[in-house]
Amino acid sequence: MSDNVASAMPAPPAPPSLRGWGAEFRSTFALAWPLVIAQIAQNALQATDVIMMGWLGPEALAAGTLASSFIMPLFLFGVGVVGAVAPLTAQARGARDIKAIRRVVRQGFWAAILLTLLLAPIILQIRTVYGWLGQDAVLVARAEEYVQLAVLMLAPAMGVIVLRSLLSTFDSTRVILVITVGGVIVNAVANYLLMFGHFGLPRLELRGAAIATVLTNLFMLAVMLAYVLRHRRFKRFNILIRFWKPDWPRFREIFRIGTPIGLTVLAEVGLFAAAAILMGRLGTDELAAHAVALQCASLAFMVPLGLGIAATVRVGIAYGRRDAEGIRKAGWTNFVLGMAFMSISALSFVLFGPAIVSVFLDPKLPENQSALVLAATYLAIAGLFQLVDGAQVWAAHSLRGLSDTKVPMIMAIFGYWCVGLPVAWLMGFVLNLRGVGIWLGLAAGLAFVAVLLVGRFAMRERLGLLQRIAQDPSTFN
Template structure:
């Protein structure tokens, strides 16, 4: 039985057709992307707030919170990747003007969030025996367990937010995503301050207070987003909770078919940088500190092409849904130009004012910081070089997701990060003797390989049969 097809009206920002020029596409992409970029930066600020306030408690608490977060993040990031498949599917449904498919995809995305949370939370709650098997410090393990026992319950709202955010992104609701995310940052900082330290009559809960703040912030953001989707006129018509219990196994499987490779791709990249941190740990404390500074600078810059990549998924997905090869071409290359253009600016900044940037993290007046600052400035030079390829690979990966092409990019990413990047990092760092600089050059080589193959794949999308009819 075929789906009922209904015309879904769009706004000016999203109504660019194949006959529109590059200027119109640029405007539409920018209008969609800029709130997403700022929202990504704000999302990054959520974690930064936790780190700063736990640091005020002391290094032991910060170390325990870092251990717990390191354990949690691969599961959370993998789940976000899977549920993130809702974005291209909703965009394609909008391009095909199929309103019923939009509702069903979002509903099954929420189902996927429930299932993933139910599977992951029991694993997270076993942190103590897992850390014991890994030989972690017993005292730090106890503190990390205090955090995880509460923080694990953020899984469902955090993953459900991704499903609703995908709907808002596909239908021009990115400004509301920004507003809700900024509200979450403010709320998280306030609750952290009250519960970690016990101010204004609240109990002093330390690590547990930070975990409670994380869970409550995700619940708040999910509640605000769901309320907006259910009450705002443009989204109310989708009735995303209508017959919520009714399964749509075809779309449920489609989310996992497209989303699982996305999750594994993200995990492969996160794993590469985690492995690089462990390699730095073999070199010394100054190298680890310098690596953390350079990586924080690079990750903040990365939020911009990441936001543009999310916009590329929506724009390419819409064009794909309406069977518009020219729209796919324009939307993909426009996002690519914006992403690499921004990263060219950060490249110049890292190369020219790197020492000034790293001095924001460590006081240059303290003599003990001199070596770490010099190393960080050197690492930032290499980070500046890989800014271009980092921006290119993330936009290309997201553009391919708009075509529901995720399996082959996953394999290429794993190959690039683990068969190219990590071996080069080890060889240059330890065999050749370039130490931290060699490790960072390995990271750059892995990102460059992935960027080249993914951009090439998007360029050859027609020859590779990626534009087959939906």
């Protein structure tokens, strides 16, 4: 790296190995808390769509659910792939390599464009796929109306992930929070105007919801890009300069690291989708109770997920700096923070489950009583696996900071589909534990993956994950 490149970089903080644990806790918390709230706000985007689709009626809500269930797994795969920008920019920051940051971000946009071109034709086959699966033709037709427009959100939404990775690398997470909250507001207003035809606009119903989704992602991308291009801390990177110039090694590196991340996300999403299908075989009450408990667990999951993103950045910076002790402190600090929160959420689910689920189902209605009891039971089990769920997401993100994604992907796929799902089937249907057995299967799969991934991070040196650092023995204490 040339001297002029190094001097262009803002001076990094003192190496974690020279800082105390308290300083690392403060740095991690300052980086993570806006990400946590931003993740919750991101959930609010989807919740707003669901609520307003419900105002249109049961048929619109069912069609919107079908559309979302089809598009989201493929979208999340794309998000996982471009998410590789986060560890790569963090490592470049640690190495003080400004050119690498610019090139990684630029190739991240390239990856988003390519993924859009690959995924969009698949998503547009929703009518064909659901036809094979025997879904109601009327609902599928309405779902197709939504998807035909919503598919346009792929590129801007993945572009947001690329820029969010850059901002997180340089601790600018409050900006991410503000822009995401702004997106929630834009989405709600656009939905209100376009879905229901207020203020003289045409009533577009599900098409209006799709347009609102596209406009919201374009808004967030535009604001985030304007901030990066104009703010003095980021404009020095010139991320759009020579945008059309290829950098094939970094382009391939994004897919090398990101594809396993995307497949890992798909494996986990698929596990919970399979669990919902199994619940549907048991009955309406079980499925409704499952949906309520899963919504609560998903909300709590936003905290370790936000912390996990911070772990990728902190570990990645230390890795780029060739600071083995910094990796240790960054990783385990995040682990402690995550376990502390998940312990609280686990205790809350176990002790206050009936009160929590009553927020979703009216306890005054006699027809809800069975679902309420089941939901509280499932939530208590969810409380028990909160710790392992937090541990596996922390470990996976920490390993991503080391660019280690392929083996964790294999561990996750095996744990979810060769342990979690078979155990859920065995306990739910063979041992006749029904919904409880299915949730115990989910817990078993998450616990299996957590043990493997935490163990991999703990043994990162003897497994050769720090070979780049090992080239300079002076970095070890």
